[in-house]
Amino acid sequence: MGERNITTARKRGRKYHSGTFLYSLTHDGALYFMLLFPIAVAIIFRYVPIGYLAIAFKNYNFVDGLFRSPWVGFKWFEKFFTYRKFGLIFGNTLKISFGTLIFGFPAPIIFALLLNETKNLRFKKAVQTISYLPYFVSTVIVVGMMNQLVSPTTGFINEIIRALGHDTVMFNTEPQYFLPMYIISGIWSGLGYSSILYLSALAGISQELYEAAEVDGAGRFGKMIHVTLPGILPTIMILLLMRLGTLITVGFEKAYLMQNDLNLKASEIIGTFVYKQGIVRMDYSYSAAVDLFQSVVNIALVTLFNTISRRVADISLW
Amino acid sequence: MIRSKSIGDRIFVIINYTLLTILGIMFFYPILYQLAISFSSAQAVSAHKVFAWPVEPTLKSYAKVFETGKIIRAYKNTLYYTAFGTVLQLIGTTFIAYPLSKRRLFGRRGISFFFYFTNVFNGGMIPTFLVVRNLGMIDTVWALVIPGCISVYYAIVLRTNFEAIPSDLEEAAKIDGLGNWAILLKVYVPLSKGIYAALTLFFAVGFWNSYVQPLIYLNDDTKFTLQMLLRNIVLQGQMTDIGAGASNMQDLGTNTDTLKAACIMVVMLPIMCVYPFIQKYFVKGIMIGAVKG
Numbered sequence: 076m077g078e079r080n081i082t083t084a085r086k087r088g089r090k091y092h093s094g095t096f097l098y099s100l101t102h103d104g105a106l107y108f109m110l111l112f113p114i115a116v117a118i119i120f121r122y123v124p125i126g127y128l129a130i131a132f133k134n135y136n137f138v139d140g141l142f143r144s145p146w147v148g149f150k151w152f153e154k155f156f157t158y159r160k161f162g163l164i165f166g167n168t169l170k171i172s173f174g175t176l177i178f179g180f181p182a183p184i185i186f187a188l189l190l191n192e193t194k195n196l197r198f199k200k201a202v203q204t205i206s207y208l209p210y211f212v213s214t215v216i217v218v219g220m221m222n223q224l225v226s227p228t229t230g231f232i233n234e235i236i237r238a239l240g241h242d243t244v245m246f247n248t249e250p251q252y253f254l255p256m257y258i259i260s261g262i263w264s265g266l267g268y269s270s271i272l273y274l275s276a277l278a279g280i281s282q283e284l285y286e287a288a289e290v291d292g293a294g295r296f297g298k299m300i301h302v303t304l305p306g307i308l309p310t311i312m313i314l315l316l317m318r319l320g321t322l323i324t325v326g327f328e329k330a331y332l333m334q335n336d337l338n339l340k341a342s343e344i345i346g347t348f349v350y351k352q353g354i355v356r357m358d359y360s361y362s363a364a365v366d367l368f369q370s371v372v373n374i375a376l377v378t379l380f381n382t383i384s385r386r387v388a389d390i391s392l393w
Numbered sequence: 394m395i396r397s398k399s400i401g402d403r404i405f406v407i408i409n410y411t412l413l414t415i416l417g418i419m420f421f422y423p424i425l426y427q428l429a430i431s432f433s434s435a436q437a438v439s440a441h442k443v444f445a446w447p448v449e450p451t452l453k454s455y456a457k458v459f460e461t462g463k464i465i466r467a468y469k470n471t472l473y474y475t476a477f478g479t480v481l482q483l484i485g486t487t488f489i490a491y492p493l494s495k496r497r498l499f500g501r502r503g504i505s506f507f508f509y510f511t512n513v514f515n516g517g518m519i520p521t522f523l524v525v526r527n528l529g530m531i532d533t534v535w536a537l538v539i540p541g542c543i544s545v546y547y548a549i550v551l552r553t554n555f556e557a558i559p560s561d562l563e564e565a566a567k568i569d570g571l572g573n574w575a576i577l578l579k580v581y582v583p584l585s586k587g588i589y590a591a592l593t594l595f596f597a598v599g600f601w602n603s604y605v606q607p608l609i610y611l612n613d614d615t616k617f618t619l620q621m622l623l624r625n626i627v628l629q630g631q632m633t634d635i636g637a638g639a640s641n642m643q644d645l646g647t648n649t650d651t652l653k654a655a656c657i658m659v660v661m662l663p664i665m666c667v668y669p670f671i672q673k674y675f676v677k678g679i680m681i682g683a684v685k686g
Contacts, residue, residue, distance in 0.1 A: 099499035327605075
C-alpha cells in the first residue's frame with residue numbers, strides 16, 4: 076500500500092521509518108495536533124472525574140478539595156444501605172431497568188418484522204418515515220404530551236374511559252401507573268429509530284433462502300422462524316449486549332420529569348436520588364457513593380450476562 | 394414461483410396493514426393533537442371538542458406565549474448553545490476521527506482505546522459536575538458545550554467513513570504538495586458531505602433537546618434554555634413565565650392546556666422544519682454506524 080516505505084536516515088543513529096513515533100511526529104505532526112484538543116477534553120472531563128470518584132470514600136468539602144478531604148471508608152455506602160427508602164429506590168430502579176428491557180427491546184424487532192412483511196413499498200416507507208418522528212421530540216415535550224393525554228380533566232384517554240362507563244383514572248398521581256407510562260412512552264420515542272438497524276439486517280437476508288424455504292413448504296410463519304429470525308439473530312445479539320451495558324443505570328431525566336410528590340413511591344430511582352442529594356442538596360460525597368454503587372452493580376450484572384451468553388451461545392462482548 | 398394465498402394469509406396481511414397504520418397514526422397523533430389544541434379556543438378545549446384539528450381557531454395562545462420576553466430570550470440562548478455546540482462537536486469529532494483513520498499513525502490503537510474507554514466507564518454526574526464547577530464553568534456556555542463535544546460513537550462512525558475513502562486520493566494530494574490540514578479540508582471533508590449533514594442534524598437536535606446539562610450547569614435564569622422553560626410551564630404549570638395569571642385567562646380565550654400546547658409547538662418548530670431533511674440523511678447516517686458494528 077506504499078506505507079511500508081523503509082527510509083533509513085541517520086537521526087541520532089536511530090532507525091527512522093514509517094511506523095515509528097518520530098516519523099509520525101515529524102511527518103504527521105498535524106494529526107497529533109488535531110488529537111490534542113479531544114485528548115485534552117477527554118482527560119479533563121472524562122478521566123479526571125474518574126479520579127474524583129474517590130470522594131465517595133471521603134468526606135469531600137471545597138476547602139480541602141479532592142486530595143485533603145478526610146477518608147471515611149464505606150460510611151456513605153452503609154448510610155445508603157441502611158436508609159429506610161433504600162429498598163424502594165433500588166427496587167424502582169430495577170423495575171424500570173428490566174421493564175424497559177423486556178418490553179422495550181423486542182418491540183422494535185417485532186415492528187421491523189411486521190414492516191418487512193408488507194409488500195407495498197410506499198406504505199412501508201411512509202410508516203418508516205413517520206416512525207422516526209417521536210425520536211426527535213425532546214423528553215420534556217414527550218412527558219408534557221403524555222401528561223396532557225392522561226389528564227383527568229381534559230385528557231383524551233380519560234374521555235374514552237368515561238365514555239365506557241368507568242371512573243376517571245388518575246394516571247399521573249397514582250404510583251402503579253408510573254412504570255407502564257414510562258415504558259410505553261419509551262417505546263413510542265424509540266421504536267422507529269431502533270428498528271432501522273433491524274430493517275437493514277432484514278434487507279440483507281438472501282432471497283434464495285426464502286425461496287428454498289418456500290420449496291420446502293414453509294408458510295409465512297415458517298419462513299419467519301427458519302429464515303428471518305436466524306438471519307437477524309447476530310444483529311439482535313450484538314444490540315442486546317450493547318443494551319445490557321447500561322442495564323440498570325437508568326437515566327434520571329425522564330423519571331425526574333415524570334416525578335411529582337404523589338408518585339414518588341414508584342418514581343424515585345437511584346438517578347433521581349443522586350441528582351437531588353448531590354446537585355440540589357450539595358451532599359457530594361454521599362451522592363457520588365450512591366452513583367458508584369449503581370455503576371458497580373451494573374458492571375457486575377453485565378459481566379454475569381456476558382458470561383452466561385458466552386457459555387450458552389458463544390457470543391459475548393469480551 | 395406460485396404463491397397460494399390461504400385465507401389465513403390474507404387475514405394476516407389485513408391485520409398487519411391495519412396494525413401498522415394504527416401505529417403510524419399513533420406516532421404523530423400526539424403532536425397533531427397539541428397542534429390542534431394550540432390553535433383552538435379555551436372554551437372548545439374544555440368542552441372536549443378538540444380531537445385532531447383546531448376548533449374555534451385563534452392565535453391568542455401564541456400571543457400569550459410571546460408576551461413576556463422570556464421565551465424569546467430562551468430561544469436566543471438555545472440557538473446560541475445549539476449552534477456553538479454543534480460546530481464544536483463537529484470539529485471535535487473530526488479531530489478524533491481523521492487522525493485515527495490513518496493506519497500509519499503511531500499509537501493509533503492506544504489512542505483509540507483511550508477514547509473508547511470513556512464510553513465504558515466514567516465518573517458519573519457528581520464528579521463531572523465537580524470538575525466543571527471547580528473550573529469555574531458554571532453558568533457559562535462552556536459547561537454545556539465542551540464536555541459533550543467529543544462523541545466517541547460518532548467519531549467511530551466518521552472514522553469508518555474516512556477509512557473508506559481510497560488512499561490514492563491522499564497520495565495524489567501529497568504529490569501535489571498538500572499538507573495534512575489541506576488534505577483533510579480539501580479532500581476528505583468535501584467527500585463526506587452526506588455524513589457531515591447527518592452528524593450536523595444529530596448534534597443539533599441533541600443540543601436543542603437537551604435538558605439535563607442545562608439543568609445542572611445553569612443557575613442564572615437569564616441563561617435558561619427553551620427545554621428548561623418548557624418544563625416549568627408544561628410540567629409544573631408555572632404560567633408566570635408567559636405572563637398568564639390565572640385570573641385573566643378565561644376571558645382571553647386561553648387556558649392552561651392551550652398555552653401549554655402553544656409553548657410545545659413553539660419549541661418544536663425547528664425540529665419540525667428539519668424533519669423533512671432527516672428522512673434524507675438520517676437513515677444513511679444510522680446505516681454507516683451499523684456497518685461498523
